[in-house]
Amino acid sequence: MGLEGRTALITGGASGIGAAVARRLAAQGAAVALADLNPAALATTAAALTAQGARVLALPLDVTDADAVQSAVAHAGAELGPVRLLVNSAGITGAGAPMGQVSIADWRRVMAVNLDGAFFMMNAAFPVMAAAGGGAVVNVASVMGTVASARFAHYAASKHALIGLTKSAAADGAAMGIRVNSVGPGFIDTPLQDGRMDAARRDHIAAQHLLGRWGTADEVAALIVWLLSAEAAFVTGSHHLVDGGYTAV
Known part of the structure; x- marks a missing residue:
């Protein structure tokens, strides 16, 4: 797939989709820098x-800190080689609340992690990728970047915006040899969902997907790794759903 020897930086890399991407990239011979706020999970996944047998670097990182992001990209380059692959998987949903009751602090935190974080990462990584001969980026959006959700306006707004950011970044990156795409997962079984809802609610959500179930992190990771690979050399500026048919009807 043309990934051997490349250095990948994955935010939210300690668990869920990010960790699943790291496992697949490592199996393809890529070096992986895992960036995450959870030091315990980061250490476990890196170990x-x-x-x-993978080349791994654990990077404790708050993606909302632009200076820390710059340092993380530089550190990954110094330890593993220049970052050529970037996956922006770090994200939060925020607290559910109807319009009129969303706290300003929660709005700003969701936007800071889901949107600012991806922007900071790409802004830091693009010059490195360009100097190294190009690269590929995948931003993890959501089905809620395509449709809407009551009580989660902040989350939906951040993911809609992330898809727009992806397309603009692709337009800038093309001349530098950098491809940028996004993926829109449906409801995926990850630690982010642990304890958030009871069995009845989970079953109701599963039924909203044409396939009648929740997805797995590895199913999303398979698409992400393909988009990063040489097999997707003519794919950029596009959004790819992996949602079990959630948005089809």
Whole structure:
């Protein structure tokens, strides 16, 4: 797939979709820099990949800190080689509340992580990628970047905006040899969902997907890794749903 020897930086890399991407990239021979706010999960995931023979760097990182992002990209480059692959998987949903009751602090935090974080990462990584001969970026949006959701206006707005940011970044990146795409997962079983709803609610959501179930992190990771690979060399500026048919009807 043309990934061997490349350095990938994955935000939200300690668990869920980010960790699943890291496992697939490592299996293809890529070096992986895992960036995450959760130090315990970061250490566990990094240790597991190292035990499998992967070149791994654990990077404690708050993606809302632009200076820390710049340092993380530089550190990954110094330890593993210039970052050529970037996956912006870090994200939060925020607290559910109807319009009129969304706290300003929650709005700003969701936007800071989901949108500012992806922008800071690309802004820092683009010059490195261009100097190294190009690269590929995948931004993890959501089905809620395509449709809407009551009580989660902040989350939906951040993911709609992330898709627009992806397209603009692709327009800028083309001349630098940098491809940029986004994916829109449906409801995926990840630690982000743990304890958020009861069984009845989970079953109701599963039924909203044509396939009648929740997705897995590895199913999303398979699409992300393909988009990063040489097999997707003519794919840029586009949004790819992996939602079990959630948005089809």
